[in-house]
Amino acid sequence: MVIQIGYVTLFAGAFPLAAPLSIVCNVLELYSDIFKLSFITKRPPVHRITNIGVWCILVKGIVLLSVFTNLYIFCFTSEQLMTYAPSLFEVIPLSSEEALKSGSDHIHVIAPGAGMAVATVMMSLEHIVLALVASCGSLFLKLLLLLTMK
Secondary structure, eight states, X not given: OHHHHHHHHHTTTTOTTHHHHHHHHHHHHHHHHHXXXXXXXXXXXXXXXXXXXXXXXXXXXXXXXXXXXXXXXXXXXXXXXXXXXXXXXXXXXXXHHHHHHHSOSEEEXXXXXXXXXXXXXXXXXXXXXXXXXXXXXXXXXXXXXXXHXX
């Protein structure tokens, strides 16, 4: 489950379908476990615990790291930032041979002198989102765990 939370949160910007697919997989696994417990094996003994232990720290770390990975995906590998702030980018036309290889007749690069502005915007977004996650982290973590554990 923690590996699944990691994939869903760390790479949500790159693969948005990961969350619905993980829900489908969890439902299938739930029915498989119900079948196994009902017909194949005996019920396992219950061990009562108060919390999930060291896994809580690990999940918090994954959630905090996911802020940075998703902002990086947003700012540097997708075209979303180009649509929100086109003045920070310039278009470089490609030759016909390069256009055939890449499938596009142009590329977008950070405009000279605007690189610092892009880095400042990205760092500002990171700090704002990180502050929100840190302030609401325990509530967000409990909600995330409730959704994935059930």
